[in-house]
Amino acid sequence: MSVNRRNFLRGAAGTLAAAGVLGSSRPAQAEGRGGGGDPDPATISVPFLGANQSGIYRPDFVQKASCFAAFRLLVDDRAGLQALLQTLTTHIQSLTEGSLVGSNPPRESEIGGLDSGVLGAQVPPDALTVTVGLGAGVFTDSYGLAAARPRGLTTMPVFSGDSPEPDWTGGDLVLQVCSNAPDSVHHALRDLTRATRGMMQLEWKILGFHSGPRPTGAPRNLFGYKDGIVNPAEDEGLVWIDKNSGQPDWAIGGTFMVVRLIRMLVEFWDRIGVPEQNAIIGRDRDSGAPLDGTDETDLPNYPADPDGAVIPLDAHIRLANPRTAETDRSRLLRRGYNYENFGMSRNGNAETGLIFCSYQQNIADQFEATQLRLAGEPMTDYIQPFGGGYFVVPPGVEQFGGYLGEGMFG
């Protein structure tokens, strides 16, 4: 997290000027968390232009709200897909910069305006990012893209323990909308779906939230455990597709996105007692420390505990990241959110859990390798993966006028 935060603050400092352009009277505040105050998240504009899409290697601590929305394409040819990606790019850029999408005041010919008004007349940037991913269904002859399909981009296979529900699985295009506030996420998705109504339709949509530090450190998931403590730093080279990745040139600067919708059986979990929970996770619930440590950032010492006397061999953190030379390159960037859906399961249990989202250079070597190590872990009894998908995230747009995915079309 620390590396992410430094990167982020550089971005934030660079955008305080943009906040001024928007007429904000809020003064630029001191850098760093707890060091005299953070910039008001409403004024943070995450730069859209760049080699990579900007919503991936950004710290999510100012993005407490999210929506993951997967769509089916209704466009049926190359020109239609290009128009869709151009429309999305234009709108995402406007939304992240905080400019008005329509004109203000609306021209007389646009009674009602083109903006929903949900965020008021001046749309704040609100630390919004919208990440666009494309599913395997995009890379077909209909769009002239069969040859552009990245290696390893398939539909998501069914893993041991999965209970896939068709209504929550797959999609040709995914949007990960993250922001400082739920109304800002709503505003962005509403704008994007309006602009693209005839071109794509929702397959599934789920809202996620991030908890704040309780009381400090990484946010807790709905099992009560600090989650996302360990994420690879950007310069470790585990996330972005590069020229050595064996992928089509257009994908360089992109990444692969894996979304897993994981129902958590919190009622059962709450009945098993903290010692058992700790053994399943491998961390202390209160402090977040590995069971052989005292602080959440302590590194577990597996060589000193070869038989799992302290941290069981099948504990989640030990299987997910054994911290060996062989598994080092299977680490991935997690960008997940908690969810709580409307209503309840048929059995009366809460519909709640984790929107697991990971970014990696290679799905098989990173996500799937990790997933296979976790097969049969004791936590399996308390979770039900039921949806999600595999997507490739195109590189960023480097120059104004370009659009996401432009390189695919050769």
Next chain:
Amino acid sequence: MQRLAPATVLTTTTRVGTPLGAVAEQYRAYVGQKLTQLAADVAQLRAGLPGNDRSSAQRRWLAAQLTWQQVGAAYGSFGRLGAAIGGLASGLPRGVADPAFTGLHRIEYGLYSGERLPDLRGSVDRLAADVTALRAGLAKLPIVPTDMPIRCHEILEDALRDHLSGQDDYGSGMAYALTSADVLGTRVVLKELKPLIPAPVLGHSPYDQSKAALDRLDAALDATKVSGRWPDYRSLTKHQRQPVNGAIGAALEALYRIPSALGKVQ
């Protein structure tokens, strides 16, 4: 729902004296023809009840319902009689069992819930009387000229809200048939307004865009037919529904621009 400013409405209560007034009168004549057809459809339905042929009665009900959809009676524009003819059970204390639930959907409910055909006689008689009353009052029915442009998208707003949500289905599953008839009704209004729609600005013609979007909606609807017949909407999967949902959304995003394009026309 967007409305033109009240001041605009107040200044255009004349009948034929304005361009929109002329459109409203053309529309009144069109409604008159459709109500004549509706009266004939209802008479057919009534005549068939004693034969106790349920599927024939269902076909005759659908013919009447589709004629009514083509009238384009969006947003309660025909007042009490409109509600009596085409109203839903929603909002009624006893729902489908409420005596105030009358008209085409009440008959649909009876035909598809196993109600004895002779027992539907009262509902059909009542419908026939309401259609007669609406025809008789049509000449004096206030049609606000400035409502005509709004009707361009309101008819399909109703289709999206009521048919494609499944909320006005009382057993027939004919949401796409009804939506298709609504497209016809929308096309009539759009065609009447065409001469008044200003020339394209920067190549964007609200009329051309609307017409093209309606063509795509019709194509998406037609593609759902199986052997020339409308599918039972309630049995369709999400993937089967998405093309129509997308096409009607795109059509509405084009049609909603017509009222503002006509903002200065009276």
